[in-house]
Amino acid sequence: MKHIVHKFVSHSNAYRYIFVSLQQQPQVLAFSLLANAPKNDSERQTLVTKSEQIRTGLVNAYLSSYRYLSSKQENNQISAMYHHVLGLDKSATDGLQATYNFLMSPFLYNGSDKDTAKAEKLYADFFDTPLQKAEKTAVSHAVQSTFNEQEVKAGLLNINEKKVLLVSQEVTVKEPDFSRYLLD
Numbered sequence: 001m002k003h004i005v006h007k008f009v010s011h012s013n014a015y016r017y018i019f020v021s022l023q024q025q026p027q028v029l030a031f032s033l034l035a036n037a038p039k040n041d042s043e044r045q046t047l048v049t050k051s052e053q054i055r056t057g058l059v060n061a062y063l064s065s066y067r068y069l070s071s072k073q074e075n076n077q078i079s080a081m082y083h084h085v086l087g088l089d090k091s092a093t094d095g096l097q098a099t100y101n102f103l104m105s106p107f108l109y110n111g112s113d114k115d116t117a118k119a120e121k122l123y124a125d126f127f128d129t130p131l132q133k134a135e136k137t138a139v140s141h142a143v144q145s146t147f148n149e150q151e152v153k154a155g156l157l158n159i160n161e162k163k164v165l166l167v168s169q170e171v172t173v174k175e176p177d178f179s180r181y182l183l184d
Contacts (some may be wrong), residue, residue, distance in 0.1 A: 002019035025110045027064070027119065029059025034122050047126075054126060059135050061111060066142040068109035072101055075108055 016094070033054055038044040047054065060067065079097035082088045101108060109115075123131035132139055 026053065026057035027061035027115065029109055030054045030061070030122075031111075031115075031118070034126060047071045049125075055123075058119040058123045058126075058131065059138055061115040062123070062131055062135075063139065063142045064109040064111065064115060066145065069104070071107070071109040071111060073102055073112055073115060073145060075104070087120070 030053065033047060033050055064071070076097055078100045079090075080092040082093040082096055083090055087180055120131050123134070125128075127134060
């Protein structure tokens with residue numbers, strides 16, 4: 001019995017370690033490192049030495065809609081369901097939602113929906129190349145791994161995106177001329 005308890009404890013510690021390690025999302029570090037422009041050569045050199053961590057974090061943020069179920073901020077379905085369907089108090093349902101989000105945190109993005117554009121800009125600024133071009137393989141893999149076929153097509157179009165300035169657009173709608181049809 002003592003052996004079984006020891007084995008259970010060691011496995012539960014391993015599961016806790018894995019769970020905690022999955023909580024660490026790389027975009028948090030990347031955004032914090034790039035939050036302020038470097039003031040001197042020493043700070044620039046520090047960023048250069050951490051460029052792989054920055055790259056990983058920015059790519060993770062950019063691909064967050066493909067890699068995670070949703071963001072923690074947007075994930076409120078448990079609270080809404082218990083509040084609207086069962087009529088529970090909002091404070092009680094918020095507690096249930098927080099517990100659910102904690103358990104689901106490896107699958108929820110720790111950021112906002114604006115992080116995609118932010119990551120794309122920071123990547124281009126830091127690495128002097130567009131993210132979609134430099135990380136074409138990762139972007140293609142993420143887009144092709146999605147379950148939504150329309151999203152795959154739209155995402156692949158974005159990879160080789162060509163921008164065109166649309167100066168004007170004109171649509172003409174003509175009503176059909178029914179006078180030429182005779183009714184018997």
